[in-house]
Amino acid sequence: MSKVLPGDSTRDILPLMVTNESPKQRNWGLLVTGVIGGTLVALYSVATPFITPALRKHCLPFVPATTKQIENVLNMLRGRNGCLVDIGSGDGRIVIAAAKMGFKAVGYELNPWLVWYSRYRAWREGVHQEAKFYISDLWKVSFSQYTNVVIFGVPQMMQQLEEKLGEELQQDARVVACRFPFPHWKPNHSIGEGIDTVWAYDFESFRVQS
Numbered sequence: 001m002s003k004v005l006p007g008d009s010t011r012d013i014l015p016l017m018v019t020n021e022s023p024k025q026r027n028w029g030l031l032v033t034g035v036i037g038g039t040l041v042a043l044y045s046v047a048t049p050f051i052t053p054a055l056r057k058h059c060l061p062f063v064p065a066t067t068k069q070i071e072n073v074l075n076m077l078r079g080r081n082g083c084l085v086d087i088g089s090g091d092g093r094i095v096i097a098a099a100k101m102g103f104k105a106v107g108y109e110l111n112p113w114l115v116w117y118s119r120y121r122a123w124r125e126g127v128h129q130e131a132k133f134y135i136s137d138l139w140k141v142s143f144s145q146y147t148n149v150v151i152f153g154v155p156q157m158m159q160q161l162e163e164k165l166g167e168e169l170q171q172d173a174r175v176v177a178c179r180f181p182f183p184h185w186k187p188n189h190s191i192g193e194g195i196d197t198v199w200a201y202d203f204e205s206f207r208v209q210s
Contacts, residue, residue, distance in 0.1 A: 064090060065152065069178055070097055072191045072198040073150055076176045077101065082147030087138050087161075092118025092131065094150055099130035103148065107133045108141055144168045149175045159183050166206040175201045182206075 065073075074097060077084070082103075086094045089107025091114055098105040099122070109115050115133045122131040143149060143165060153161060162182045165175060177199045181187060185206050187199040 065093055065178070066196060068192065068196040069152075069198065070094060072196060073176055073178060074098070074101060075191055076174070076189060076198055076200040077103070077148060080148055080174060082172070083145060084148040084150065085143055085146040086150045087143070088152060089118060089133060090114055090152070092121050092133060094152075095131045095133065096122055096125050096127055098148075098150075099127040100125070103130070105131050106146075107131070108136045108138055109133060110135065110137055139164070142168055144170065147173050149173065150178070151175065152178045153180050155180050162206065169203070169206065171203045173203055175206065177201070 070093060073094060077098065080103075084095075084098045084103040084105045086098075086105070086107045089095050089109045092107055095105040095107040095118065107115075107118060109118070112135050115135045118131075118133045119128065122128040122133070125131075138161075147170065149165065149169065151161065158177075158180055159182075162184060169175070175182075177187075179195055179197070181197075181199045182201065185201045188202045188205060189200040190197060192198050
């Protein structure tokens with residue numbers, strides 16, 4: 001170790017201290033810094049898809065459907081056929097439940113982590129052939145090929161979504177809205193109470209008037 005003599009300044013001492021640090025200590029410091037930095041990057045990568053959609057205008061936050069909500073949705077789908085789509089499918093529970101009823105069901109979700117998790121759940125439940133999930137912004141998808149549409153919306157987006165679906169859906173379509181109704185359409189059926197309320201709208205409720 002270098003000896004510090006009286007009169008040496010702090011500026012003279014610091015280089016000695018740095019110089020005397022062993023290569024092993026430097027390597028450990030770099031390793032710890034790398035681990036911390038990598039952890040922060042990983043956390044950011046995981047959290048960003050969850051946080052970013054919540055900051056966008058007219059997007060769907062992820063709030064898992066309750067058991068009662070799923071039951072009410074399925075009641076509104078009984079006797080129906082054709083393809084089904086869940087707009088903002090979250091963790092996939094509605095799509096998977098519909099697939100078990102015999103529907104060819106599709107979920108569109110902006111959050112890739114939820115889409116991958118939904119695909120895993122569908123595989124685990126044995127309905128991965130009937131239940132498909134895609135990463136997509138709902139405003140960039142046409143729903144014209146679907147005769148059954150499920151939406152867990154928020155009030156800020158219901159009018160714009162009402163206009164979009166009114167322009168795209170065919171005359172045999174049914175839209176099932178959960179938690180919040182559409183602002184102008186008149187529901188043909190409703191079931192449940194409070195947050196578990198579900199409204200069903202058939203073609204005559206949302207067709208575009210010429």
